[in-house]
Amino acid sequence: MSRTSNVxxxxxxxxxxxxFMADYKSSREAAEAAGTSSGAVVRAAHGERKTGGGFIWKKVKEETPQDNIEISGESCIGYHDKRPVLQMDLEGTEICQFNSIAHASRATGISxxxxxxxxxxxxxxxxxxRWMLKEE
Structure with a gap:
């Protein structure tokens, strides 16, 4: 049974x-079809991971056309991404640069x-x- 927020x-x-492959009413239904966990589907759909179970996932309004979704696996930044990241204050002024997400997490205590x-x-x-990837 899906939650009210997913209606x-x-x-x-x-x-x-x-x-495009298919639409699913819930993360559980999607996970069963893809042979992965519902958590992996949800994290991928919300941009926290590049993929879930080897697929790209998007959580969209039901009436959204299938071809109206921008797919860009490269734009998703995963936990283990090794690109440099910048830490900035809320006004956008650079405070510090870290070699990776892992390095920033260890140095700041932010997950x-x-x-x-x-x-x-x-x-x-x-x-x-605020955080952003360093332009190369």
Whole structure:
């Protein structure tokens, strides 16, 4: 049974190449079809992971056209991403640069999950700071 907050939403499954596969009414239904955990589907759908069970997932309104979803696996920042990240105050002034999410997490005490959510745009800040990937 899906929660009230999921009414009108579906979990949309795509291949890693961005090809639509199916819609599911709940994360549990999606997980069973994909052979993975519902947590993996939810984390991928919310941008906390690149994939869940080898698929790209999006949680969208049911009426959203399948081709109206931007698929970009490269834009998702996972817990173990090794690219440099910048810590900034709320006004956008750079405070510090870290070699990776793991390094930033160890140095600041902010969880890797919170940092990756902030970098993916799932939340605005982590630990009271703004975060972004360093431009190369």
């Amino acid at each position: 009108g939403f579906v979990y949309r499954q795509y291949t890693k190449d961005g090809i 890797r999950r919170s940092l990756s959510c902030a970098l993916n745009g799932a939340q605005k800040t982590a630990g009271g700071y």
